[in-house]
Amino acid sequence: MLSNFEKSEDLHEFLVLNRSLFEKRLLDVAVNVRDKINEIRLIGNINLLDNAHHLVLLVVDQEKEEVSKFARKEGVLWAKFAMTLSFKLEWLRSIRRTLWEFLNQYDVLCGNTTKTSEIFYKETIRYNDLIDHFTNGFFMSYSKYKDELIEKQQKLVNNLSVPIIPITPDVCILPLIGTIDSNRANIIEEKVLLEVGRRRIQTLIMDLSGIAEMDSDSIQLFLKLLDGVNMMGCELVITGLRPEIVRNMVKHDVDFRSKATTKASLQKALQDYLKLDTNRNTNSFIDFYNS
Structure with missing residues (x-):
């Protein structure tokens, strides 16, 4: 060897x-x-x-x-x-x-x-x-x-979990999906307040139709977010609240109608706040969002 x-x-x-x-x-x-x-x-x-x-x-x-x-x-x-x-x-x-x-x-x-x-x-x-x-x-x-x-x-x-979409120079949409826990609620608050100030957003439409669950702690943090956005002079519109989310809010005696306007759907909010008829452009956006 x-x-x-x-x-x-x-x-x-x-x-x-x-x-x-x-x-x-x-x-x-x-x-x-x-x-x-x-x-x-x-x-x-x-x-x-x-x-x-x-x-x-x-x-x-x-x-x-x-x-x-x-x-x-x-x-x-x-x-x-x-x-x-x-x-x-x-x-x-x-x-x-x-x-x-x-x-x-x-x-x-x-x-x-x-x-x-x-x-x-x-x-x-x-x-x-x-x-x-x-x-x-x-x-x-x-x-x-x-x-x-x-x-x-x-x-x-x-950043991707808080997708703020500009519609006009003054109006933005925030579609939220999934579950909102305390950690994500804090992230949403930080991102939203930052973007409201940076973009000088006048109206923020928050669509919650994709939210499956919000616990009591998340609801309280959500209310803090509404307060913060209002303090920055931004009008809040909330759309797509699911029945189970509403029941949970009622159970915890939560009422945010004084902090935000509610609409049944995102399409309804767009029609009211952008003064758009249900023409091809509006429907195209809705179809894109729903896809």
């Missing part, structure tokens, strides 16, 4: 000269990852074998800062393309195991077979420390990128 290795007096050079053997052994050890190598390369343009060889050379050369940079780069790539972390864990364990096998072969070829336990212990700390350093850096980078990505996506969802 030893005859298969090219001998070198330098560990770095030894790993370079025997790269093909290192990669073959690594693939033998990383049983679950080896079948995914091509898939990972296609998804994220990541060459696992090149990166493994690069890492072990950084480790044996004790390039701690370069290991940190490499870990951060790898963490972002794996997070960006949502690749499976279990594969990365197995790959790193396999790299560590293969590296130690090759360190042993290097010692044998160099005649260093009588190392004291103290020397071996120091080597263990030196090499394992940098691999652990890479692992920690990778997961910190991965987690940070994922958290930032989730935050950006949440902001996008929040």
Whole structure:
């Protein structure tokens, strides 16, 4: 077996000269990852074998800062393309195991077979420390990128969940769908007040025909929103209140008729506030909205 290795007096050079053997052994050890190598390369343009060889050379050369940079780069790539972390864990364990096998072969070829336990212990700390350093850096980078990505996506969802649509320079429509809980009610309040001030909206038509449920806390927050919009000089028109929502409001003794005008439907509100007949343009908008 030893005859298969090219001998070198330098560990770095030894790993370079025997790269093909290192990669073959690594693939033998990383049983679950080896079948995914091509898939990972296609998804994220990541060459696992090149990166493994690069890492072990950084480790044996004790390039701690370069290991940190490499870990951060790898963490972002794996997070960006949502690749499976279990594969990365197995790959790193396999790299560590293969590296130690090759360190042993290097010692044998160099005649260093009588190392004291103290020397071996120091080597263990030196090499394992940098691999652990890479692992920690990778997961910190991965987690940070994922958290930032989730935050950006949440902001996008929040903005899309409050779609204020301008109809005229003074009139806008806010169609709401789904369930309004306390968290979403706060988001709606923040977005609406911001847009009323920014767009100088004179009349805001809030269509609630798509709202399936509002709990008591959400209703109270909804009333606060009405107060805030009124304080900004904007007239509120509420359309499409469902019977179950109305029953819940009555149950909690909520009456907002002094804060907003109610209309049976969005179409009725458009006819009244935009002074439009049910001509083709109005019907086109209604058809678009209902679709």
